[in-house]
Amino acid sequence: MTDGITDEHFEQFLHKLQMLSVAEMHAPQWNRCGRPNNQFILLQDQTPLCARYRGEHVKLLHGELLSFSLSRILGLDNVPIVMLSEADTRGHQWHGMNISGAGWNESSIVALIQWVHGLDSERSRVKMPAVILDAYEHQQVFSHHHQRVLLLNANNLTELVQWSDLILFDYLTGHYDRVASMQDGADREQRPSVMHENIRNLRKVWQTGKLWLIDNESGLFDGYELLYHGGEMGRKFVRFHRQMLATNCVFRRQTVRKILELSRLPEPEEALLNYTADQDPLYKKLPYANEMILFKKYFHVRLKEVADWIHKCQLR
Template sequence: MAGLAFTLGFVLGLVIQLPVITLPLNEEQFGDSGFKIGVRSESEGSARKQLSLDNPLRLVKPSSHGVVYPQNNGTNAYLQGQTDYSGSQQSDGSSGTSPAKEAVIRNRESAKSPDVVDGVFWSKTTERKCPGGFTEGDQKGWKNKIDKTKVVKLETGCGRMQNRMATFKDAAQACVRYRLNTDQIQGEIFSFYLSKLLGIDNVPPSSLHLVNTIDDRWRTVTGEIANSKWADDKVVIFTQFVEGLKPSYIPVEFRGEDRKLHPKQDLMNSKGPEDLCDLVQWSDLIIFDYLTANLDRVVNNMFNKQWNPNMMNTPAHNLERTSNGRLIFLDNESGLFHGYRLLDKYASYHRTLLDSLCVFRNSTARAIERLHHSGSVGEELNKMFSQNEELYNHIPRLPQKNAKILQQRIADVYEQIQTCKKQYV
């Protein structure tokens, strides 16, 4: 009897001294990390199933005794008595959200603004308060006008020396861009179609046209064509002239070295409807100019600041606003071609502006995501160009080299959006 009591006591002592976490091994299972994870035997019943790969202990290594010891690889801060960022079982055995995570949630909630949804996107309510831009109908109507309406006047204006202001028979007007350098014509027209591909509606309707003094549409202005030193059979771009434009200034959020537009409640609450609409459009402008590497707008102000410290307080170059607050993105001829050749010199300015942006139009972000995953922006641009321009054979298409640069810059914007979502969503 004494021998039996001694045996029972010995066995009981062993049980009491066993570690709290024991995983007897009858087979080995590899997790995502490459570490072996212990699995209980089937005989222990359905309640003791294989350790889930979603368990916080999945990145741990079993000892030769079947005891799991945590291995800190930098991603499991909640193990070994540290803070629980998972919001589930905590290191002290209690359940619920940790104080650290509660603080993070409180900070995010307090920073939220009704003008922003899902962390980093302008709300539809805010966007609806902003004036509408150019529509597909505007573009079709414009193409129909320049194809059928006679030009009755051609005069200096619209920027560069050989550009002209054209007046049609119905009194509508157009800025006509004439360039000896083909890639400036390409930059303007392909930037326009990129804006359509992105759903950005701040670029005025534009289309190619052929100078032809024999054509009845040009016959009234043959003298002005000669004075302009335009060559016959030369491709030009007709861009709709918008009346009553005013200069547009760079928002204070982008003027200083600490430039930043993030979804902070105190920032949004300090803005009136007009200022908010400016910021909505500027979020598109920064993306558009980054993709095209346009150096003749905001980058122009940033670069010239080295000679004029007040440059960022002056109107943005080639950016105007209508009387109702719609921003007009003008003169995009450096985009996609000339700007790409000068990336070594100006890339840091473009990157600084992109890094400062953490609020986006949802539709623009979706277009970026689609183009990033499809990898087909070059093909889509060339297709859109050839389908919409009868003169598509008169100028070269977007080269493969330029398409690759554009695709990479789309990836940069996509990554910026993801970075902001991780911070604010």
């Protein structure tokens, strides 16, 4: 599919964010940048962005940026670009902007997130593909040996491999507010039909079927805090992630290669941190979050678990 983030698009986008100033700031809406302290902004050339302000909850900025960096390392092209910005009204980027009116403190670091057109309509909502849902509900594994593979057309296969990437990505990041939140709802309400509903924080460009994994602030820091320090609730979400991972053995070859390469590094967590700091110089100015300890302790563990599952699938 051609409407994702190419390397050239990524470099052009970063250059634009570094060079252009903010021309307009607008209050968020439920389908446009979300939380009250976020802002929908326009650059000088009218490029739209979401500016995410999280105040003292810097772990969420860490999670958003590191999750995006991980998507780049894995070769995923459907996680919106994220770059940090210092909201300093004395500098060129935010000069003349009323950041206090948005509830921001001067010189706060915010995350600027790519606005992907076409994701704010009802037609952009996404449900789980029938083959994955069926495997999940019957505690089976969907693989290339499955008879239903022969019945899938090109569009179905494209959708399936995008979902495969999603499942692997959310397992690695510990994302709890996409598929896992649907699993939680079905479990709490004792209503399996929840899994048939629109998936949270997942959208598609309906004209092409391109999936976009939006709102990744819960990844890696906040997600790991829930999974490993969340008591009984955390153990439930660990189970949800494992159940979802175990539904699928159909992978994109490039994604598998990237995951296995990363898993072989002696310190993959440091590789991700270094990559992020190289791509975004402001990352070193982002205040420390205590969840960094959990990230450094468990990222390689989850990476190994995914690599082990891939190896099991290869032996099937």
